[in-house]
Amino acid sequence: MDYSNFISQLLKGNPRAAARLITFIENDIDAAEEIINSIYGHTGNAYILGITGAPGTGKSTFISTLIKIYVEQGKKIGIICVDPSSPLTGGALLGDRIRMKQYFSLDNVFIRSMANRGQLGGLARATEDVIKILDAYGCDIIIIETVGVGQSEVDIFKSAQTVVVLLVPGLGDDIQAIKSGIMEITDIFVVNKMDLPGADKKVSEIMQMLEFRKNYKYDSKDISEKYAKIELWTPEITKVNSKIGENFDELLELIQKHKSFLEESGVISNYMKNRITNETIQILKHKLTEKVEELLSSDKEIGKYIDQAIQKSLDPYSMANLIIKMLGLEKE
Amino acid sequence: MDYSNFISQLLKGNPRAAARLITFIENDIDAAEEIINSIYGHTGNAYILGITGAPGTGKSTFISTLIKIYVEQGKKIGIICVDPSSPLTGGALLGDRIRMKQYFSLDNVFIRSMANRGQLGGLARATEDVIKILDAYGCDIIIIETVGVGQSEVDIFKSAQTVVVLLVPGLGDDIQAIKSGIMEITDIFVVNKMDLPGADKKVSEIMQMLEFRKNYKYDSKDISEKYAKIELWTPEITKVNSKIGENFDELLELIQKHKSFLEESGVISNYMKNRITNETIQILKHKLTEKVEELLSSDKEIGKYIDQAIQKSLDPYSMANLIIKMLGLEKE
Numbered sequence: 001m002d003y004s005n006f007i008s009q010l011l012k013g014n015p016r017a018a019a020r021l022i023t024f025i026e027n028d029i030d031a032a033e034e035i036i037n038s039i040y041g042h043t044g045n046a047y048i049l050g051i052t053g054a055p056g057t058g059k060s061t062f063i064s065t066l067i068k069i070y071v072e073q074g075k076k077i078g079i080i081c082v083d084p085s086s087p088l089t090g091g092a093l094l095g096d097r098i099r100m101k102q103y104f105s106l107d108n109v110f111i112r113s114m115a116n117r118g119q120l121g122g123l124a125r126a127t128e129d130v131i132k133i134l135d136a137y138g139c140d141i142i143i144i145e146t147v148g149v150g151q152s153e154v155d156i157f158k159s160a161q162t163v164v165v166l167l168v169p170g171l172g173d174d175i176q177a178i179k180s181g182i183m184e185i186t187d188i189f190v191v192n193k194m195d196l197p198g199a200d201k202k203v204s205e206i207m208q209m210l211e212f213r214k215n216y217k218y219d220s221k222d223i224s225e226k227y228a229k230i231e232l233w234t235p236e237i238t239k240v241n242s243k244i245g246e247n248f249d250e251l252l253e254l255i256q257k258h259k260s261f262l263e264e265s266g267v268i269s270n271y272m273k274n275r276i277t278n279e280t281i282q283i284l285k286h287k288l289t290e291k292v293e294e295l296l297s298s299d300k301e302i303g304k305y306i307d308q309a310i311q312k313s314l315d316p317y318s319m320a321n322l323i324i325k326m327l328g329l330e331k332e
Numbered sequence: 333m334d335y336s337n338f339i340s341q342l343l344k345g346n347p348r349a350a351a352r353l354i355t356f357i358e359n360d361i362d363a364a365e366e367i368i369n370s371i372y373g374h375t376g377n378a379y380i381l382g383i384t385g386a387p388g389t390g391k392s393t394f395i396s397t398l399i400k401i402y403v404e405q406g407k408k409i410g411i412i413c414v415d416p417s418s419p420l421t422g423g424a425l426l427g428d429r430i431r432m433k434q435y436f437s438l439d440n441v442f443i444r445s446m447a448n449r450g451q452l453g454g455l456a457r458a459t460e461d462v463i464k465i466l467d468a469y470g471c472d473i474i475i476i477e478t479v480g481v482g483q484s485e486v487d488i489f490k491s492a493q494t495v496v497v498l499l500v501p502g503l504g505d506d507i508q509a510i511k512s513g514i515m516e517i518t519d520i521f522v523v524n525k526m527d528l529p530g531a532d533k534k535v536s537e538i539m540q541m542l543e544f545r546k547n548y549k550y551d552s553k554d555i556s557e558k559y560a561k562i563e564l565w566t567p568e569i570t571k572v573n574s575k576i577g578e579n580f581d582e583l584l585e586l587i588q589k590h591k592s593f594l595e596e597s598g599v600i601s602n603y604m605k606n607r608i609t610n611e612t613i614q615i616l617k618h619k620l621t622e623k624v625e626e627l628l629s630s631d632k633e634i635g636k637y638i639d640q641a642i643q644k645s646l647d648p649y650s651m652a653n654l655i656i657k658m659l660g661l662e663k664e
Binding site for chain 2: 284324
């Protein structure tokens with residue numbers, strides 16, 4: 001298929017072309033390869049914000065308020081709502097998307113939901129490609145919203161310059177829930193619904209958690225990748241009330257502060273390197289898996305290995321090692 | 333570490349050795365490789381049942397009743413409760429596990445919960461290895477229970493000889509929910525809570541769905557892998573009331589019927605081949621990813637590619653292709 005017309009429309013800022021190209025990219029990894037190849041030179045201008053929080057932390061009101069402010073500043077915004085836990089499109093995310101859409105004109109705000117439908121190359125790969133589409137489309141800021149917690153979110157947030165995590169007063173489990181990987185890559189903690197009792201308590205809980213973290217020797221790859229050998233960014237904490245926009249000026253300052261930190265410290269080059277590395281790994285995983293599947297179904301030698309494994313004389317790990325040898329990729 | 337003592341205890345049927353080995357396997361893929369290598373010759377005796385159903389379909393009561401019957405028949409049972417959607421252990425699954433444990437002595441019933449904690453090589457790999465532990469431990473039947481739907485479940489169920497899906501009267505969404513991949517690999521549909529109104533309606537809904545499926549040209553790899561070139565098994569449908577054990581005799585007959593079908597038709601050898609292939613792919617994916625990560629962080633040539641990508645003169649897909657070439661794995 002020829003995507004050049006869609007691509008030239010995309011670069012002119014046509015939202016329908018963006019939507020179509022995203023669909024191609026999600027459904028077909030070969031299309032993704034071709035499209036990304038064509039638009040890659042036009043990317044790199046958007047600032048990417050990752051936003052997450054447990055259900056009930058008011059993510060969509062928060063994001064709506066944030067968008068409203070950015071749009072008033074004349075910015076063009078892309079929002080990608082990613083739900084790694086759901087194989088179904090729709091549900092809460094789609095509801096939010098529709099609710100959000102009512103507030104904004106399509107010219108300045110582009111919203112897209114993505115669910116985990118077993119995309120070839122994975123959801124993180126697809127999300128990264130959608131970011132590039134919206135970047136080439138001309139978005140100044142791209143917000144990646146994810147629900148839930150887990151390794152998938154961590155992978156997806158490797159694409160974000162700044163990661164914001166929402167918490168709310170009272171909800172006791174939320175700090176616990178974000179401890180698994182996301183916490184280590186969070187740049188700004190936001191206590192939403194600051195009008196509720198317990199907002200300050202939540203702030204001090206976060207501070208305690210960060211204090212604990214400071215004293216804890218990391219071997220986490222995620223954080224060392226991002227901030228390697230450079231003085232760590234100390235995560236900022238703020239409180240907001242998204243319903244009335246209270247304290248968003250401070251929040252925006254903190255986002256700006258983190259952005260400046262990344263540039264001035266040179267951490268931004270680590271970020272770019274890691275982002276590209278991570279992306280390439282996702283793509284390579286897919287390509288190598290394809291290769292291996294092909295081999296496993298057609299190679300006669302491997303057919304013999306499979307028979308041996310069925311007869312219990314060769315276990316799957318040893319078989320994997322033999323195949324790696326066959327591929328000329330022996331472990332030194 | 334030396335696992336030989338644990339392994340000899342495992343082969344004698346020591347449940348504590350089984351539990352320890354499972355923990356090793358879950359946390360450390362190198363340990364898994366060593367352990368599986370040692371026990372592989374002792375596996376292959378267990379019959380593996382995959383059981384799933386949406387929340388509210390009464391999975392734990394159903395499984396408890398099934399276990400009770402099997403235990404009365406003198407069988408030794410292993411149950412692996414897998415929750416691919418949750419990064420946290422605990423929650424509903426753990427509750428069920430504890431509830432189930434009250435009913436059975438540890439000698440005949442071994443229960444283990446697994447959540448998605450970003451296991452190296454993936455949850456499907458870890459589950460497959462745990463199956464092998466329980467197989468070598470001497471289980472006659474291993475039940476893999478999963479919650480939810482999605483691609484992860486399909487991968488996990490590639491290890492099962494017979495896949496049972498639970499539905500209940502009334503719950504309208506459940507058929508819709510299982511349509512995404514699981515349906516194609518289901519061997520027996522069970523309408524649980526048959527005492528509720530609408531049980532027969534649910535049965536006919538399933539029949540309609542199967543009818544639709546029959547007329548639908550598949551290009552699904554999952555089904556062709558399992559039943560390739562052999563007359564398809566027509567999924568059976570039955571109704572039970574798990575609380576009082578009603579109609580479980582019929583259910584057990586259907587499971588036996590499917591077991592006989594697999595053996596007599598020769599489909600069992602497809603199953604074994606696919607299971608080993610799938611497993612090897614999971615392991616290879618992990619090993620190749622490790623390899624690639626190593627390359628990306630150390631190879632000077634690739635360092636140059638990354639710089640080019642940062643300067644937007646090389647996109648990540650093209651970089652992946654260059655690395656595949658470097659590895660000597662060019663696409664023909």
